[in-house]
Amino acid sequence: MIKGTVKIDAKICKGCELCIIACPQNALGLSSNFNEKGYRYVQLIYDACTGCTNCALVCPEAAITVYRQAKPAKKSQVKSE
Amino acid sequence: MNEKLLLEDGTELEQVFCRPDTLTDVPYHYCPGCGHSVVHNVLMEVVDELDIQDKTIGVAPVGCSVFAYHYMNIDMQEAAHGRASAVATGIKRVLPDKLVFSYQGDGDLAAIGTAETIHTVNRGENILIVFINNGIYGMTGGQMAPTTLPGMVTSTSPYGRDVHMSGYPLKITDLVAQLPGAYFVTRQSVHNPNAVRKLKKAVTKAFEYQMQNKGTCFIEVVSNCPSGWKMTPVETIKYLEEVMFPYYPLGDLKVPKE
Ligand SMILES: Cc1ncc(C[n+]2csc(CCOP(=O)(O)OP(=O)(O)O)c2C)c(N)n1
Ligand code: SF4
Ligand code: SF4
Ligand code: SF4
Ligand SMILES: [Mg+2]
Numbered sequence: 001m002i003k004g005t006v007k008i009d010a011k012i013c014k015g016c017e018l019c020i021i022a023c024p025q026n027a028l029g030l031s032s033n034f035n036e037k038g039y040r041y042v043q044l045i046y047d048a049c050t051g052c053t054n055c056a057l058v059c060p061e062a063a064i065t066v067y068r069q070a071k072p073a074k075k076s077q078v079k080s081e
Numbered sequence: 082m083n084e085k086l087l088l089e090d091g092t093e094l095e096q097v098f099c100r101p102d103t104l105t106d107v108p109y110h111y112c113p114g115c116g117h118s119v120v121h122n123v124l125m126e127v128v129d130e131l132d133i134q135d136k137t138i139g140v141a142p143v144g145c146s147v148f149a150y151h152y153m154n155i156d157m158q159e160a161a162h163g164r165a166s167a168v169a170t171g172i173k174r175v176l177p178d179k180l181v182f183s184y185q186g187d188g189d190l191a192a193i194g195t196a197e198t199i200h201t202v203n204r205g206e207n208i209l210i211v212f213i214n215n216g217i218y219g220m221t222g223g224q225m226a227p228t229t230l231p232g233m234v235t236s237t238s239p240y241g242r243d244v245h246m247s248g249y250p251l252k253i254t255d256l257v258a259q260l261p262g263a264y265f266v267t268r269q270s271v272h273n274p275n276a277v278r279k280l281k282k283a284v285t286k287a288f289e290y291q292m293q294n295k296g297t298c299f300i301e302v303v304s305n306c307p308s309g310w311k312m313t314p315v316e317t318i319k320y321l322e323e324v325m326f327p328y329y330p331l332g333d334l335k336v337p338k339e
C-alpha cells in the first residue's frame with residue numbers, strides 16, 4: 001500500500017465532516033477538542049492514509065495538505081522527450 | 082508544492098495537494114460545509130494551473146458569495162444583484178485579452194438577473210458564467226428561489242413549494258443551452274471528490290475556449306446550503322443525490338462540435 005499523510009489546519013477547519021465521509025480509508029475523525037472558532041476540528045485518527053487527496057478536494061476550507069510516497073521510478077519506462 | 086516530508090520510518094513523502102496559491106489567507110465566511118467554498122477553491126486551482134492570475138478578472142454577485150473578492154486573489158469587480166454577466170460583458174469588451182468570469186447564485190442569476198443572463202448568452206459574450214444553484218436564497222435567510230424544488234420547504238414556502246402558486250423550478254441552464262451564443266454548457270457538482278475533479282476539468286476547458294474566443298461558457302454547479310436547508314453538511318450530500326440531481330441531472334448540455 002502506498003503511504004501517505006495529511007496535515008490539517010485545525011485553526012480554519014469548521015468540522016463539517018465532509019472529508020470524513022470522503023476518506024476511503026476511514027482515517028479521519030473529529031477531535032474532542034475545539035478550535036478558537038468553537039468548531040471540533042478534524043484529525044488523522046488512524047494511520048492508513050494513502051495520500052489519495054479525496055479529503056482535500058472536498059474540504060470547503062482548503063485546510064488539508066496531502067503528502068504521498070513517491071512512486072518508485074519504473075526502469076522500463078524511458079521518457080521519450 | 083514540491084515540499085517533502087520525512088516519516089519516522091524513513092519513508093519520503095511528496096506534497097501532492099495544497100491550498101491553491103491564488104486564494105488569499107482570509108478564512109471563508111461561509112457556513113460549515115458550504116459548496117461556495119469548494120467552487121472558489123476549484124476556480125483558483127485552475128487559475129494556478131493555467132498560470133492566468135494576472136489575466137483573470139472575476140465579477141462577484143449579490144448573495145452569500147458577495148465577498149468572493151476577499152478570497153480570490155485576482156482582479157475582481159462587484160456587481161449589483163443579478164447584473165454580473167452584464168458587468169462581465171463590459172469588462173470583456175473593453176479588455177478582450179483578459180479572462181473574465183461572473184460568479185452568481187441562483188437568486189442572482191435565475192431570478193432578478195434572468196434577463197441579463199439570457200441576453201448575455203444570446204449575444205455569445207466571450208466570458209465564463211459560473212452559476213451556483215443551491216435552490217434557495219441563502220444569504221437573506223433561506224427564501225424560495227425560482228430554482229427551489231417542488232415541495233421543498235423554505236422560509237417563504239413553509240408547507241413546501243406549491244407549483245400551482247409559484248410555478249415549476251426554472252431550469253435556466255437548459256434554457257441557455259438552446260441559444261446559439263452558448264458554446265459550452267454543463268451542469269456539475271462538488272458533492273464528492275470525483276465531482277470536484279470533473280468540475281475542475283470543465284472550468285479548465287471553459288477558460289481554454291475563452292482564450293480561443295469561442296463564445297459563452299456556462300457552468301452550473303448544483304450545490305448545497307446547509308443553513309438554508311436546515312441540514313448538516315453530510316445530510317445535504319444525501320439530499321443532493323436523492324432529490325436535487327434527479328431534477329437537475331449532472332452532465333454536459335452543450336458541447337462544441339469538434
Ligand atoms: C436589488 C436587490 N434586491 C434584493 C436584494 C436582497 N438579496 C440579497 S442576496 C439575495 C438572494 C441571494 O440568493 P442567491 O443568489 O441564490 O445566492 P446564495 O446566497 O444562495 O448563494 C437577495 C434577494 C438585494 N441585495 N438587492
Ligand atoms: S488523503 Fe485519502 S486516505 Fe488520506 S486522509 Fe485524505 S481521503 Fe483519507
Ligand atoms: S472538510 Fe475541511 S473543514 Fe470540513 S471537517 Fe474536514 S478539514 Fe474540517
Ligand atoms: S447560507 Fe447557505 S449558501 Fe450561504 S454560506 Fe451558509 S450554507 Fe452557504
Ligand atoms: Mg442560492
